[in-house]
Amino acid sequence: MNTQVIIESLDQEGRGIAHADGKVIFIEGALTGETVSYASYRKKPSFELAQMTELYRAASIRVTPKCVHFGVCGGCSMQHLDARVQVAVKQRILEDSLARIGRVKPQTILPAIYGQSWGYRERARISVKYVIKKGKTLVGFHEKRSSFVADMQSCEILAPKIASLITPLARLVEGLSIRDKLPQIEVAVGEHVYVLVLRVMAPPTADDEAALRAFADLHQIQFWLQTKGPESIVPFHPLDAPALSYSLPEFGIVMPFAPGEFTQVNSALNRVMVSRAMRLLNPQADERIVDFFCGLGNFTLPIARSGAAVLGIEGSDALVKRAGQNAASNALSGNTRFKSMNLFEMDEAKLAGLGKFDKWLIDPPRDGAMELVKAITPEIAPLLIVYVSCNPATLARDAAELVQRGYVLKSAGVMNMFPQTSHVESIAVFVKA
DSSP: OOOEEEOOEEOTTSOEEEEETTEEEEEETOOTTOEEEEEEEEEOSSEEEEEEEEEEEOOTTBOOOSOTTBTTBSSOSOTTBOHHHHHHHHHHHHHHHHHHTSOOOOSEEOOOBOOOSSSOBOEEEEEEEEETTTTEEEEEOBBTTSSSBOOOSOOSSBOHHHHTTHHHHHHHHHTSTTGGGOOEEEEEEOSSOEEEEEEOSSOOOHHHHHHHHHHHHHHTOEEEEESSSGGGOEEEEOTTOOOOEEEEGGGTEEEEOOTTSOOOSOHHHHHHHHHHHHHHHOOOTTOEEEEETOTTTTTHHHHHHTTOEEEEEESOHHHHHHHHHHHHHTTOGGGEEEEEOOGGGOOHHHHHHHOOOSEEEEOOOTTOOHHHHHTOOTTTOOSEEEEEESOHHHHHHHHHHHHHTTEEEEEEEEEOSSTTSOOOEEEEEEEEO
8 A cells, every 4th residue: 555645845856855654755756745655765764765656636836847758867856846946946955054054044045046947958978878688879867876878869958959969879879889888978068069078998990980070070069089087088070170168258258168177067057157256256456356166267267357366276287277278368367376276175374375365256066165164264364255056065064164253144045057957056145244
């Protein structure tokens, strides 16, 4: 007999939360207010992870998923939830994380930033697998909770041109001699070129190379090959394709990048995010500003455009080099500097050695910036910090530390960089009390 439960709320992964037999049940596919039955796939003493097996009463916020592969493919978790409600759910997750983990509450909630809900993804890592039992090659994302590659013919969140190539790419790989030695395709979309990086574990034959060239010419894309680590990525065909780049028109900036370098997956929303960050930071020509975890200069160069003197710090030597090149190509070398430094090993002495800055911008990976914020002393504390986060839990943890060091959480809000997924991107402003 199926146990029926009523869903009370959603968790950070977009799963419905219910209670049964003294346990918390996290149910994939269920939404707040719905009555469902479920089957558990993982059981622990205090909780269970489950999949919805039957829906008895649907919530008004439920919609029909656009993608035919939803529920099998692990790429999306929220297509069954109205897009506007997705943003509200993420805002609640941010506020709950700040309150529960950080014991802090923003003075102001920033209006949510969101853009197109479909076809936005311009960076992706797609798996490739020749399946003998099926007698065909699969190209796509992994299935949910599985290492198997989903049998996909389409994808609603990938850039439309790339999505249209899923089936042609499967046919191409199937005809190659190295089909068993090609486990991954990395996608990088620029404003003037579509790049596909083939991870090849064996050299392609002359016939393979001819097939790749014909495919690239037919579909007007550029192939790159990767034989080992990221440093081995090289262009294959055509060699005269335009360079990868994205632009920030509001700041008159064009940002070249290489396929293996980190950029945001959603270039349209990135423009809006950078614009908001600059308004909140409000850089002035007479200020000294530091951009921690600066990458290739996504925030550094817009800050520099204001006339402020800005230092960008990043742990990757390759990205620091790229950031310097991007500053030069945008005529911003005069007031920018870049430094390679492991920000996860920061301490008070290292931070003091950088000097005092009027304002900080922090844009860390999911692990957050705890060592950095713990190293703040009264002597070098900036007046304002803009913190861009891709993980509300680590933002909340770091917010608690900043409050302990005399900061007030002035404002915070979400940016829906990854529609249809549970990923929460946010921005917060801290002011010295």
